Amino acid sequence: MKEYNDSFDFWNKYYTYTKNSDESDDSISLGAAALEEQLKLLSKRENVLDFGSGSGWASIFLASFGAKVTALEPAANGTECTRLCAADARVADNINAVNGDDSYLDCLTEGSFDGFFSCNTFDVIPEEVTERALQRIDRVLADGASVLISLNPDVDIEWILKRNAVEITPKHYAINGILRIVLKSEEEWLRLFGEYFNVQKVIRYKFDFEPEGLMRRLFVCTKK
Numbered sequence: 001m002k003e004y005n006d007s008f009d010f011w012n013k014y015y016t017y018t019k020n021s022d023e024s025d026d027s028i029s030l031g032a033a034a035l036e037e038q039l040k041l042l043s044k045r046e047n048v049l050d051f052g053s054g055s056g057w058a059s060i061f062l063a064s065f066g067a068k069v070t071a072l073e074p075a076a077n078g079t080e081c082t083r084l085c086a087a088d089a090r091v092a093d094n095i096n097a098v099n100g101d102d103s104y105l106d107c108l109t110e111g112s113f114d115g116f117f118s119c120n121t122f123d124v125i126p127e128e129v130t131e132r133a134l135q136r137i138d139r140v141l142a143d144g145a146s147v148l149i150s151l152n153p154d155v156d157i158e159w160i161l162k163r164n165a166v167e168i169t170p171k172h173y174a175i176n177g178i179l180r181i182v183l184k185s186e187e188e189w190l191r192l193f194g195e196y197f198n199v200q201k202v203i204r205y206k207f208d209f210e211p212e213g214l215m216r217r218l219f220v221c222t223k224k
Contacts (some may be wrong), residue, residue, distance in 0.1 A: 001126055001168070001169070001172070002177075002178060003168055003172075003174040003178055003179040004125065004126050004129070004179045006177060006178055006179075007068050007124070007178050007179050007180075008074060008075065008189070009059075009075075010178045011075045011078065012075040012077045012078070013077070014074065014075075014077075015054065015055050015075055015077040015078040015080075015081050016077065016081070017077075017080065017084045017085065019079045019084075019088060019189060020088055023191070027121075028060070028061055028064045028089075030057070030061060030207070031207050031208035031209060032205055032206065032207045032208065033111065033205075034203050034205035034218065035150065035205055035218060036061070037130065038074075038148055038218060038220060039058065039061055039062060039065075039117070039148070040065055040116050041146070042062060042067070042117060042148055043061075043062045043063075043064075043065035043066055043067040043147050044065075044066075044067075044113030045067060045113075045114045045145070045146055046067075046068060046114055046115075047068050047069075047112065047113045047114055047115065047143075048062055048067045048068065048069045048070070048113060048116065048117060049068070049069075049070050049072065049112075049113040049115070049116050049117070049137070049140065049141075050062070050069055050071045050072065050113055050115075050117050050118070050142065051071065051072055051102075051116065051117070051118040051121060051133070052072070052073060052074075052118055052119070052120070052121030053071035053072060053073045053082060053097075054073060054075075054076065054078050054081075054087055054119075054120075055078055055081040055082060055085065056073075056078070056079075056081055056082025056083075056086060056095070056097065057085075058117055058119060059071040059086070059095050059097075060082075060085055060086055060089050060091055060095070061081060062117070063086065063089075063091035063094035063095050064089065064091055066094070067094065067115065068094055068096075069094060069095050069096070070095075070096045070098060070113070071095055071096065071097045071098065072098050072100060072101075072102075072104060072105075073097070073098070073100075074099070074100060074101045075099075075100060076099050078099075079097050079098065079099040082095065082097040083095075083097045087205035092094060102129075102132060102133040102136050102137070103136075105136040105137065105139070105140050106136065108140050109140075110139055110140065111140065111142035111143070112140045112141075112142075112143055112201040113140055113142065113145060114141075114142045114144075114145045114146070114147060115145060115146045115148045116137065116141055116146070116148065116149075116223075117147075117148045117149075117150075118148075118149050118150070118151065119149075119150040120151065120152050122149065122151065122182070123151045123152050123181065123182045123184070124152070124179060124180060124181065125171075125179070125182070126172065126182070127171070127172075127182065128181070130182075130192070134192075134193075134195070134196055137196070138196045138223070141223045142223070143223060143224075144222055144223060145222065145223040146221075147171055147197050147219060147220075147221035147222060147223060148219070148220060149193060149218070149221065150217070150218045150219075151189070151217045151218075152181070152216065153206070153210070153214035153215060153216050153217060154186070154204075154214070154215055154216070154217055155181070155183075155214065157183070160173055160181060160183065163175055163179060165180065171172075171183045171184060184203065186217065189217070189219070190202075190219075193219055193221060196223065196224060197219075197221035197222060197224060198221055198222045198223075198224055199219055199220070199221045200220045200221060200222065201220050202217055202218065202219055202220070203217070203218040203220060204216065204217060204218075205218060
């Protein structure tokens with residue numbers, strides 16, 4: 001899918017490093033209390049995989065509470081941001097920032113991680129890529145591992161079309177030639193994640209900077 005292949009360059013340009021101008025500011029608030037609560041629980045695990053880690057914000061939050069984190073991100077600039085921001089936050093020793101995609105997991109031993117987090121990843125990549133990634137993730141997670149999967153805000157087709165999105169294949173929408181939305185109902189996501197995980201609950205939340213009415217979904221799970 002061209003719109004997916006082109007997204008790698010899009011996201012690589014998206015991530016830029018900005019040094020915290022206030023070095024005395026040790027704040028690690030994410031501006032989303034419900035998410036922070038779950039991430040603090042996840043940080044109690046020994047080895048956490050942050051899949052599609054972006055700029056590394058979640059990895060740094062987890063590491064700040066003591067977790068050892070592998071931050072896996074296909075965009076090279078995202079990985080570099082993670083390394084630099086982790087150094088600024090003085091948690092670099094707790095984060096292994098890896099530039100790669102899901103194929104990287106093939107070189108790891110089974111059950112390498114007892115914790116997993118992913119945010120805004122599975123709903124911006126093709127369904128077949130998600131299926132392949134989940135199979136690889138399933139192999140490297142230990143039985144009973146804690147799993148948190150967060151998705152982008154839950155939107156409907158009207159919202160999507162107002163953004164001039166184009167349906168390139170069923171349920172896959174591109175904006176300006178870049179795959180940006182894979183539209184599934186909550187029931188469809190539950191069926192998909194339920195193949196690999198015991199879904200305990202779905203938490204709806206938003207970041208403080210986001211408008212009212214658009215809520216994200218956080219799937220709280222354990223590995224089967």
